[in-house]
Structures are given as C-alpha cells and as structure tokens.
Amino acid sequence: MSSNGNGKVPTGWAQDRVYIFDTTLRDGEQSPGFGLDGEAKLLFAKQLEQLGVDVIEAGFPISSPGDFEACRTIAREVRGPMITALARAVNADIEAVWGAIGDAERPQIHIVLSASDIHIQRKLGLTRSEVIRRGVNAVQFARNLCAEVEYSPEDAGRADRDYLVETVEAMLDAGATAINIPDTTGYCLPNEFGGLIEYVVSNVRHPERAIFSVHCHNDLGLATANTMAGIMGGARRVECTVNGIGERAGNTSLEEIVMLLKVRQGMLGLEHAIDTTQIVPTSLMLTELTGVGVQPNKAIVGANAFAHASGIHQDGVLKDRLNYEIMKPEDVGLDDNRIVLTARSGRHAFRHRLNMLGLTVPEDRMQEAWAGFLRLADARKEVTDADLRTLMA
Numbered sequence: 001m002s003s004n005g006n007g008k009v010p011t012g013w014a015q016d017r018v019y020i021f022d023t024t025l026r027d028g029e030q031s032p033g034f035g036l037d038g039e040a041k042l043l044f045a046k047q048l049e050q051l052g053v054d055v056i057e058a059g060f061p062i063s064s065p066g067d068f069e070a071c072r073t074i075a076r077e078v079r080g081p082m083i084t085a086l087a088r089a090v091n092a093d094i095e096a097v098w099g100a101i102g103d104a105e106r107p108q109i110h111i112v113l114s115a116s117d118i119h120i121q122r123k124l125g126l127t128r129s130e131v132i133r134r135g136v137n138a139v140q141f142a143r144n145l146c147a148e149v150e151y152s153p154e155d156a157g158r159a160d161r162d163y164l165v166e167t168v169e170a171m172l173d174a175g176a177t178a179i180n181i182p183d184t185t186g187y188c189l190p191n192e193f194g195g196l197i198e199y200v201v202s203n204v205r206h207p208e209r210a211i212f213s214v215h216c217h218n219d220l221g222l223a224t225a226n227t228m229a230g231i232m233g234g235a236r237r238v239e240c241t242v243n244g245i246g247e248r249a250g251n252t253s254l255e256e257i258v259m260l261l262k263v264r265q266g267m268l269g270l271e272h273a274i275d276t277t278q279i280v281p282t283s284l285m286l287t288e289l290t291g292v293g294v295q296p297n298k299a300i301v302g303a304n305a306f307a308h309a310s311g312i313h314q315d316g317v318l319k320d321r322l323n324y325e326i327m328k329p330e331d332v333g334l335d336d337n338r339i340v341l342t343a344r345s346g347r348h349a350f351r352h353r354l355n356m357l358g359l360t361v362p363e364d365r366m367q368e369a370w371a372g373f374l375r376l377a378d379a380r381k382e383v384t385d386a387d388l389r390t391l392m393a
C-alpha cells in the first residue's frame with residue numbers, strides 16, 4: 001500500500017485526487033461574528049468558483065428564509081462546483097434543501113444525524129437502531145428528489161467503530177453517494193482518526209458506491225492534521241473553510257490542506273483542482289465581508305506567513321529563498337511577499353498596498369480612489385505598484 005492509503009472512490013471520481021468541499025458559507029457562516037447576508041454569500045460563492053473548489057456548501061436552508069434565498073441564488077448563479085446545503089434527517093429540512101438548491105447544475109442534499117452513543121442517548125433520546133432507521137428514511141426520501149445525497153454520521157469521532165460501519169452500510173444501501181465522517185467535537189488524535197477512516201472504508205461491503213469524506217474541527221488544534229490523516233486513511237473529499245472559520249475553534253482550513261497537498265505532492269502523490277494563486281484574494285475577501293481578520297501568524301494567509309523579520313532569516317532568504325521558504329509567496333497569490341491586486345482583491349488589499357507604498361488617501365477621497373482602482377483593475381488583469389502611483393497622482 002502506498003503512503004496515500006487505499007482511497008475508495010466511485011466511478012467518475014479520480015482515485016488520486018482530493019476533492020475540496022468548502023463549507024465557509026455554512027459551518028463558517030453560522031459561527032459568531034461571521035454572519036453574511038445573501039448578497040455577500042453570492043459574492044463569496046463566485047470567488048470560491050474562481051478558487052476552483054469542487055463543492056460549495058451554501059447554507060442551512062431551513063434555518064431562515066434569508067438563508068433559503070441565499071442558497072437558491074447561489075444554486076442558480078454559480079456554475080462549475082457541485083452545490084450542496086445541509087438538512088437534519090427530517091423531511092421538512094430535506095424539502096427545504098431541495099427547494100433551495102434543486103436548480104443547481106449539480107445539486108447534492110447533505111443530511112446529518114448523530115452516530116455517537118453520547119449524542120444518540122443524550123441529544124436524541126433514541127436507540128442505535130432507531131437512529132439508523134431514521135437515517136435510512138431520510139436518505140431514501142432525499143434520493144427520490146436528488147441524484148446525489150451525502151450522509152454525515154455526526155460525532156463519528158466518538159462513535160463505536162462497528163456501529164459506524166453498520167450505519168455507513170445502511171446509508172449506502174439506502175442510496176447515499178457520499179459518506180462524510182466528522183470529528184464534530186475536535187476530539188480525535190491523528191492516528192486514531194486516520195485509523196477510523198481506514199477501518200470504515202475497508203470494512204463496509206461496497207465502499208465503491210460513495211466518495212468518502214472527512215470534516216474536522218480545531219478544538220485541540222488538530223483539524224488539519226486529522227484531515228490529512230483521514231486522507232491517508234482513504235478519504236478523497238475534505239470539508240474545510242477559508243481562514244479555518246467555523247463552529248467554536250473552527251474547521252480545517254482550506255488553504256492549509258491545499259498547500260499541504262501541493263508542497264508535499266511528491267510524498268502524497270495526490271492532485272487537487274484549486275488555483276492556489278486565488279488563496280490570498282479569497283482569504284482577503286472573507287476578511288472584508290465579515291470584518292474579521294486572521295491572526296498574523298496564521299499558516300498560509302496570515303500577514304506574517306511569508307514575512308521574514310530577523311536579520312539572519314532575511315540574509316538567508318536574500319541568498320536563496322529555499323533557505324527559509326518551503327513554498328513561494330506567488331503560489332498563494334502574493335507577489336514578492338505582497339498581494340497581487342486584481343478586480344477581486346477587495347478594499348482591504350487595496351488599502352494595504354497603498355499603505356505599503358506610503359500613499360495616503362484622505363478618508364473622504366477613499367471612495368473615489370476605490371472607484372478609480374476598480375476601473376483600472378477591470379481594464380487590465382493585474383494592477384502594479386506603478387499603476388497605483390499613477391492613479392493616486
């Protein structure tokens with residue numbers, strides 16, 4: 001067996017590719033301080049399309065009429081990625097999802113229902129077999145509406161392994177086309193979680209019927225490590241968010257997992273379809289839309305991620321970047337440790353670059369400067385420092 005595990009994917013999915021499922025607009029957006037209106041969600045979904053994600057989870061349609069509408073607009077206007085939205089295992093939720101995303105080019109209904117004994121007993125007050133029956137009914141109901149149905153056994157990270165296998169088999173028999181194993185509480189160790197994925201993938205009777213996915217949380221700082229372990233255990237789809245936003249301490253960060261696949265491609269041998277030069281513009285757009293920035297030392301997208309401050313490091317990098325850089329700033333959309341300005345850069349990046357160039361714009365002239373920048377950015381692909389100086393003059 002190679003280092004990348006024995007990933008099982010159904011016909012039509014590439015075995016040696018990791019599919020990126022972005023849930024910034026669902027798991028991310030539902031966390032405190034990250035709420036977005038429909039217009040902002042559409043703008044961000046279009047940027048995710050530019051980034052090249054395979055799946056966009058647009059929201060949780062039953063939660064509010066506003067979110068239902070936002071999901072519907074995204075499903076109608078975004079082309080390329082599969083569009084999915086979340087439902088609990090009840091018909092009303094599933095109907096709401098279908099009403100919202102049925103018009104998508106490639107819709108998928110995502111159903112979540114608990115699998116750990118803690119959740120089954122203390123949250124649902126049901127027995128294990130009642131939960132499976134409820135899940136099967138939901139998957140069958142959803143499959144009558146939609147060709148693609150994802151099933152997530154919630155809190156799988158703390159569930160009994162054999163009950164999990166039994167659950168997954170029942171959902172595959174009911175017609176699920178994607179199985180997502182979540183470490184909902186961010187509890188697992190990497191070897192434990194990777195082992196769990198490998199156990200499930202190799203013990204269910206027909207793993208080839210579905211794509212296996214993972215969804216990890218960062219409560220103990222292990223979301224990216226656990227996701228990577230899940231990939232090595234055989235998962236070929238990963239649920240993640242831009243800037244790692246999400247419930248509590250957040251989700252696996254998209255940029256971290258994608259750059260891991262890229263930087264360690266030689267070791268992992270796995271492909272992905274992300275245009276990595278869109279990573280920083282996407283991160284900045286999210287910051288702009290939510291008003292919440294990332295910590296400066298955040299991997300990949302933090303302001304210091306490619307900055308070299310100490311004299312020893314600066315000297316080493318100037319002699320040869322390889323001394324201290326394992327990836328090139330340009331690869332994530334930074335130009336020589338700076339941000340590439342395009343029509344999609346957003347005001348934050350625009351201001352940031354003006355500051356770096358020492359070009360001060362009075363607040364009451366900012367709108368005019370921004371409009372001028374947008375005209376310029378529309379006219380050419382990239383706006384250079386020289387362009388900005390001319391514009392400001």
Ligand SMILES: [Zn+2]
Nearest residue numbers: 027184215247
């Ligand atoms: Zn989650």
